[in-house]
Amino acid sequence: MADEALFQFLHSEIIQYVNSAESGESENGRCVSKLESMGFRVGQGLIESRHISVCRFTKDTPRFKDELDVMKFICKDFWTSVFKKQIDNLRTNHQGIYVLQDNKFHQLTQLSAGKQYLEHAPKFLAFTCGLVRGALSNLGVKSIVTAEVSVMPACKFQVMIQKM
Amino acid sequence: MADEALFQFLHSEIIQYVNSAESGESENGRCVSKLESMGFRVGQGLIESRHISVCRFTKDTPRFKDELDVMKFICKDFWTSVFKKQIDNLRTNHQGIYVLQDNKFHQLTQLSAGKQYLEHAPKFLAFTCGLVRGALSNLGVKSIVTAEVSVMPACKFQVMIQKM
Numbered sequence: 001m002a003d004e005a006l007f008q009f010l011h012s013e014i015i016q017y018v019n020s021a022e023s024g025e026s027e028n029g030r031c032v033s034k035l036e037s038m039g040f041r042v043g044q045g046l047i048e049s050r051h052i053s054v055c056r057f058t059k060d061t062p063r064f065k066d067e068l069d070v071m072k073f074i075c076k077d078f079w080t081s082v083f084k085k086q087i088d089n090l091r092t093n094h095q096g097i098y099v100l101q102d103n104k105f106h107q108l109t110q111l112s113a114g115k116q117y118l119e120h121a122p123k124f125l126a127f128t129c130g131l132v133r134g135a136l137s138n139l140g141v142k143s144i145v146t147a148e149v150s151v152m153p154a155c156k157f158q159v160m161i162q163k164m
Numbered sequence: 165m166a167d168e169a170l171f172q173f174l175h176s177e178i179i180q181y182v183n184s185a186e187s188g189e190s191e192n193g194r195c196v197s198k199l200e201s202m203g204f205r206v207g208q209g210l211i212e213s214r215h216i217s218v219c220r221f222t223k224d225t226p227r228f229k230d231e232l233d234v235m236k237f238i239c240k241d242f243w244t245s246v247f248k249k250q251i252d253n254l255r256t257n258h259q260g261i262y263v264l265q266d267n268k269f270h271q272l273t274q275l276s277a278g279k280q281y282l283e284h285a286p287k288f289l290a291f292t293c294g295l296v297r298g299a300l301s302n303l304g305v306k307s308i309v310t311a312e313v314s315v316m317p318a319c320k321f322q323v324m325i326q327k328m
Contacts, residue, residue, distance in 0.1 A: 006246060009209040010174050013202045017178075021185040038177045045173040082170060 039130025203294025
């Protein structure tokens with residue numbers, strides 16, 4: 001519980017600080033992109049620090065048998081280690097697009113549920129988009145990750161696999 | 165283990181970002197002071213989110229019987245919830261100065277042990293100084309917190325209680 005709070009507070013501080021530090025015309029875009037990059041590096045680091053997963057993955061007998069298996073790992077193990085819950089729903093078109101739905105996304109629960117706050121949502125999702133992209137990248141899967149909110153605090157992350 | 169890694173990576177990202185965002189002559193000082201403020205707010209938040217402690221503290225029968233008792237809470241419960249270990253040694257002059265020694269401070273283990281890196285240590289300690297000051301502040305104890313490193317990764321935090 002305390003761990004969860006630590007991440008939540010740190011995440012808020014980062015958003016606030018990056019938001020205030022990035023000034024200029026394209027302020028919001030730069031803020032979102034900075035947060036995404038930070039998330040990317042943290043995601044990479046988290047996978048690197050999970051020696052077992054990585055070793056298993058890189059050994060002759062890979063831990064993951066295919067792309068879907070990697071996505072399941074992200075939805076279960078990875079999500080739980082960061083957000084203390086699993087992704088609620090995973091869908092795919094079997095052509096490289098995956099939609100991960102979290103019905104109660106922690107980083108959004110800080111925002112009020114009103115529609116008027118929807119415009120701030122990208123800042124609260126950017127770090128996590130990067131986190132997923134970074135984790136996937138270190139598991140050998142190149143991707144583009146975006147997020148959208150329809151009714152807070154539910155949230156959908158769309159992962160588009162980039163074929164090498 | 166993953167939680168610990170998450171905090172470590174986030175902490176590194178914050179230091180790197182704040183360091184690059186704060187420019188100008190007093191660059192280093194501003195960076196350290198920003199990190200300290202961020203830590204302060206996170207420390208406050210962590211105590212606020214630990215409802216039980218706070219409630220017990222503010223009820224008629226306080227949870228902590230004196231200042232030393234608050235410091236013991238910081239060294240044991242608080243340190244463990246953030247750094248997954250206790251403070252190794254707590255000393256006091258019984259006149260409002262407390263020295264908390266951590267023989268293997270996580271945030272420093274990222275830096276190499278050489279003397280040439282000692283100059284970077286303040287950036288790696290500022291957030292934690294703020295964290296302790298914020299936690300103490302929300303437990304009703306006003307303080308000034310500084311840190312020093314002699315041999316990495318051992319570290320001493322000095323807490324000077326400010327009498328109201």
